[in-house]
Amino acid sequence: MDLGFYLLQLVTGLAYASTLFLLAVGLSLIFGAMGIVNFAHGSFYMLGAYLLYAFTRGQGEGFWWGLLLVAAAGMVIGAVVERLFIRPIYRRPEEYQILLTYALLLILEDLVRFAFGAAYRSFPLPPTFASPLFLLGTPFPSYYLFLVGLAATVALLLWLFLQRTRLGVWVRAATQDREMLEALGVNVPLLYTSVFAGGIALAALGGAALLPLQAATPGMAVDAVIQAFIVVVIGGLGSVWGALLGAVLMGLIQAFGILVLPEMTMVFPFALMAMVLLLRPWGLLGRPPAVRT
Amino acid sequence: MRLLLLFAFLAALGPALSEYGLKLLSEALILGLYAMAFNLQFHQAGLLSFGQAAFFGVGAYTMALLVSRAGWPFLPTLPVALLASGLAAAAIGFLSLRLTRIYFTMLTLAFAQLLYAVVHKWYAFTGGDNGITDLRPQGAFGESLPFYYLSLAAFALGVSFLALLQRSPFGYALRGLRDNRARAEAVGIGGFSHLLLAFVLSGLLSGLAGALQGALQRSVFPEYLFWTRSAEAILATILGGSGVFLGPAVGAAAFLFLRVWVQAQTEYWPFFLGVILLLTVLFFPSGLAGVGERVARRLWRVRRGAPQG
Numbered sequence: 001m002d003l004g005f006y007l008l009q010l011v012t013g014l015a016y017a018s019t020l021f022l023l024a025v026g027l028s029l030i031f032g033a034m035g036i037v038n039f040a041h042g043s044f045y046m047l048g049a050y051l052l053y054a055f056t057r058g059q060g061e062g063f064w065w066g067l068l069l070v071a072a073a074g075m076v077i078g079a080v081v082e083r084l085f086i087r088p089i090y091r092r093p094e095e096y097q098i099l100l101t102y103a104l105l106l107i108l109e110d111l112v113r114f115a116f117g118a119a120y121r122s123f124p125l126p127p128t129f130a131s132p133l134f135l136l137g138t139p140f141p142s143y144y145l146f147l148v149g150l151a152a153t154v155a156l157l158l159w160l161f162l163q164r165t166r167l168g169v170w171v172r173a174a175t176q177d178r179e180m181l182e183a184l185g186v187n188v189p190l191l192y193t194s195v196f197a198g199g200i201a202l203a204a205l206g207g208a209a210l211l212p213l214q215a216a217t218p219g220m221a222v223d224a225v226i227q228a229f230i231v232v233v234i235g236g237l238g239s240v241w242g243a244l245l246g247a248v249l250m251g252l253i254q255a256f257g258i259l260v261l262p263e264m265t266m267v268f269p270f271a272l273m274a275m276v277l278l279l280r281p282w283g284l285l286g287r288p289p290a291v292r293t
Numbered sequence: 294m295r296l297l298l299l300f301a302f303l304a305a306l307g308p309a310l311s312e313y314g315l316k317l318l319s320e321a322l323i324l325g326l327y328a329m330a331f332n333l334q335f336h337q338a339g340l341l342s343f344g345q346a347a348f349f350g351v352g353a354y355t356m357a358l359l360v361s362r363a364g365w366p367f368l369p370t371l372p373v374a375l376l377a378s379g380l381a382a383a384a385i386g387f388l389s390l391r392l393t394r395i396y397f398t399m400l401t402l403a404f405a406q407l408l409y410a411v412v413h414k415w416y417a418f419t420g421g422d423n424g425i426t427d428l429r430p431q432g433a434f435g436e437s438l439p440f441y442y443l444s445l446a447a448f449a450l451g452v453s454f455l456a457l458l459q460r461s462p463f464g465y466a467l468r469g470l471r472d473n474r475a476r477a478e479a480v481g482i483g484g485f486s487h488l489l490l491a492f493v494l495s496g497l498l499s500g501l502a503g504a505l506q507g508a509l510q511r512s513v514f515p516e517y518l519f520w521t522r523s524a525e526a527i528l529a530t531i532l533g534g535s536g537v538f539l540g541p542a543v544g545a546a547a548f549l550f551l552r553v554w555v556q557a558q559t560e561y562w563p564f565f566l567g568v569i570l571l572l573t574v575l576f577f578p579s580g581l582a583g584v585g586e587r588v589a590r591r592l593w594r595v596r597r598g599a600p601q602g
Contacts, residue, residue, distance in 0.1 A: 106567030266410035270403045
C-alpha cells in the first residue's frame, strides 16, 4: 500500500462527502430556520438522481443541462410540498412532523418504483470527465474533483448568501426569533417556502451529482436520510459549516474505516454520532441551546 | 372491567378461528403489545424513541439463541428475553436520556442501528443476515391455538400492567415530567430516574413481543432490529391514537389487517401506508381510537338528549 493509494482513498472519501454535504446542508437549514424535521429529505435526493436519468434519458451528453433542470425541478417540487403538506403542521409537535415527512418518504419511494421500476438505474461519466487523472501514478476519476469543487462552491455561496444578503439575514433571524421577524413585517410564510424549496433543490442536486458514481435505487432514500441526519447532528443543526465538517468526517470515516475494519463499516457512522451526541449534544459546530426563561 | 371483557371476548374467539385467522390474530396481539409498550414512553413520558426495535430484536434473539444454541425449551426463554431486553434498555436509556427531544430521538436511533449492524455482521454468533431459522417451539406451543392463547396471555398481562401503571403515582409522575419537567422536578420527582424506569419497562415489554414474534414466525432476522421496525411501533400508535389507552393496540391490528389486505391487491403497500399516515396526521391526529371515542361520546349524548357540543 503506497502513498498514492491512501491519497486515492482520501479523494474518494471527499467526493462522497461532497454529495453528502449537498444533501445534509438543506436538511440543516430547513431544521434551523423552520424547525421542521424533514424525514423525507433523502427521498428528494433519490428523486434528483432519477430525474437526472429521466431528463437526459441516461445519456452522458445531457449531463449539464440535466443538472440544471434537476435543480429547478427540485425547487418547484420543494415549494409545492411545503405549501401542501408542511404548512399545516408548523405548530404541531415534532413527532407529527417526523411522521408526516415519513409518510412522504413512503409515498415517494413507491412512486419512483412505479415510474422507474425497482431495477438499478445507472448513468455514465459525463464526456467532460471521461479521462481519469493521476495521483502519484494511481488513476482516479476526474469527476471526483468536480464533486469536491461543486460542494465547495455551494458552501461558499451559501455562506455569502447567509452573511451578506438581506434574505440571508432573515433566514438566520428565523432560526432565532420568528415572532420578531413577523413583527418586523417580513413575509415569513414565503420565507419558509423559499428555504424549503432551496433545501430540496440542493438535495436533488446532490442526488443527481452522485448518479454517475452510484446507480439509483428506490431504497437509497432511507440510507440517504439517515446519513444526512448523522451528518447534521454531528456538525450541529442549522450550521452550514457544521454540515460541511460532518460530511467530511463521514466521508473520511467511510473511506479509511473500510481499510481498518471492513466488516464494521456500517457501525462507524453511528458510533461517531453517538460519541458526538454524548460529548457535545448540540454538535461540533452548533450552538448550545439557550436557556429559555 | 372493560379490559377484562375484551380479553374474555378474544379468548372465546380462539376456537372459532381458522388456522390462518389464529396466526393473524396472534400477530396482531404481539404487535399490539409492542405498540402499547412504545406508547408508555411516547404518550405518558413524552419521549419519541426511534430505537424501539432494538429491544424487540434483543428479545427475539435471546429467545432464538437459547432455543437453537442452548437447546432450551421455548417457554423458559421468555423471562430471560424479558430480562435481556430490560438490561439493553437500561444501558441505552441511561445514555440516551441525558438528551431531550430530537437529540434523544436520534441517539436512540443510533444505538438501535449499532445493535442492528452488530447482529447483521456477527455471523459466528447470530448467523448474520441468514438469521436463525427452524425455531418451531416444542410441544403444545408449536400449534396455532395454544400459541394464540400464549400471545393473548402476554398481551393481557402487559396491557393490564400498563393500565395499572397509568393510574399509579408513577404514571402521574411521568405525565408531570412530560408536561413540565422543571416544575415536576421542583416538587421532588426525580426526572432521570422516572424516565429511565419508563424506558426500561417499555423496552422489556417490547422484548417480550419480539420473542413471541420470533416464535410465531419460527425465525429471527436482523430486520427485527432495523429502524423500520421502530417506525412500525410509531405508525401503529399514531394510526390508532396515542391519547387513548388501547389506541396503539387498535392501530396495530388495523395496521396489520390493512397490510394483509392491501398486499393481496397490489405490491405498492408502502404507498398506501404513506397516504393513510399522511391523512391521519393531517386530519385525524387523535387516530382511529380517538375518532371512535368521539363518535361514541356524541352518540351517547344524543341518546341521552344532551345538547351536542
